[in-house]
Amino acid sequence: MALDASFSTLPFPKAGLPAHPSRQRLLRLVGRRQETPDVVTFDFEVLDDRLRHHPGQAIALDLPMAGGTATRTFTLASSGIDPRRVSVTVKAGSPGNATRWMHETLHPGAEITARGPFGRFTLAAHPGKPLLLVGGGSGFTPMMSMLRWLHARRETADVAAIQVARRVEDLLFTEELGRIAANMPNLRLFDVVTAPGAGEAWRGYRGRPDRAMIRAMFPDVGRRVAFCCGPEGFMSQMRRVLGAEGLDARQFHTESFGTAPVRIAEAPASEDAAWDGVAVKYRGQIHDLPPDQPLSTALAARGQRIPTGCGEGQCGTCRLRLLEGEVEMQQQGGLSEREVEQGYILACCSRPKGPVTLADPA
Incomplete structure (x- = not known):
């Protein structure tokens, strides 16, 4: 754009x-x-x-x-x-x-x-704070959205941005980032290449970001609000590294689209134990699932993973057909009224009220 x-x-x-x-x-x-x-x-x-x-x-x-x-x-x-x-x-x-x-x-x-x-993954909720934007691979995309927003508004925020790519040719938006940096004196850009190709000339940072690399870039991690996006392992590593350098865990935000962690309920160890599960038929199998969990979470614990996006009933990614039974659904615009009438539900925000039969959307 x-x-x-x-x-x-x-x-x-x-x-x-x-x-x-x-x-x-x-x-x-x-x-x-x-x-x-x-x-x-x-x-x-x-x-x-x-x-x-x-x-x-x-x-x-x-x-x-x-x-x-x-x-x-x-x-x-x-x-x-x-x-x-x-x-x-x-x-x-x-x-x-x-x-x-x-x-x-x-x-x-x-x-x-x-x-x-x-989603709640946005710097706009943290006005006036020094920022750290960290993106691995295509996970730099939301960081670019934030930088474009800051630049277009002529903001003067103190921003450090780190882009991590496997090879030099994988670095994103390099020309545009140069233009943005020329107009934002309080922006510091750092490129990190983890495995430069044999024919790639690269004199910048190499390898995965660690504590020594972060300290060389900027020594004031602890006062920043950090936003991080990339593969799960990358985000976990950055959480550990930045935490060790003084970043408060409450100031470390990852792109999770607002999904809250949910405890996975386990089936009772014996038949004598109490279990108020609900029979859910899906993809030719019948699962005894807890009625107090979203269907997407409960089915994932049984090895039936449904594609999800927002986790909040907004995006429609986890759409399923409800063939039999009833669910309690608390969606936030992910389905149209017509889709609801046609029997569609969203697995991320639906809980079974009794035995149900589900199918993937046609």
Whole structure:
């Protein structure tokens, strides 16, 4: 998304941000850019409404693949300043993967539906704080959204941003980041390459970020609010490293779309133990599940994993068909009224009220 400073007169949000409405919208692809050999940015025009989002929030796209519509969740790469345009930066997965389909099939003029925005992963909720933005691989996308937002608004926040990539050619947004840094004197950018290729000339930081590397970059970790996104192992490592350098755990935020950790209930060890489970039939198997847990969580504990995105009933990624029985569902816009009437539920926010039979969406 092109930088646009014409929207920079808005006041910095206060604590307790208003939630932008999460609902279905129609998008038209108006441009795509090859960021790296396997990463593409898709720029969309919002056709039927405006889509306002906080920097770092996410959206769910409905992808009309040959085998049926696949709903996938992506962090928005756009700043959120212009509600008429949104963009996502997507790394292609293996053949047959929905992200690979996007790379091969989506071209300007294509129209798709989307739901969103959602998520609490945003610096806009922390006004006036020194920031640390850390992204590993395509996990740098929400950091770019935040930097674009800060730049477009001409903010003067103290920001340190770390991008970690496997090879030099995998570093994202390098030219644009250079332009942003030239206009933000309080921004410090650090690139880290974990495994430079034999033919790549690289004189910057190498290897995985550790305590010595962080201290060399900046010695004031403890006073910052940190945002981190990337593979689970990467985020866990950064949590340990930054914590050891003095960062309060409450100031370390990861992209989890607001999902709260849920205790997984275990079945009783013996038949004599009390167990008030509910019979849930799904994918040809019958599971005895606890009625006080969301279906997505309870089924995952039995080895039946359902694709999820927001975990809050907003994105529609975990949509299922309810064939028999009743559930208690507390969705937040992930399904339309028509979809509810057609028998769809969201597994992340539905609990069985009795025996139920479920099926994957057609």
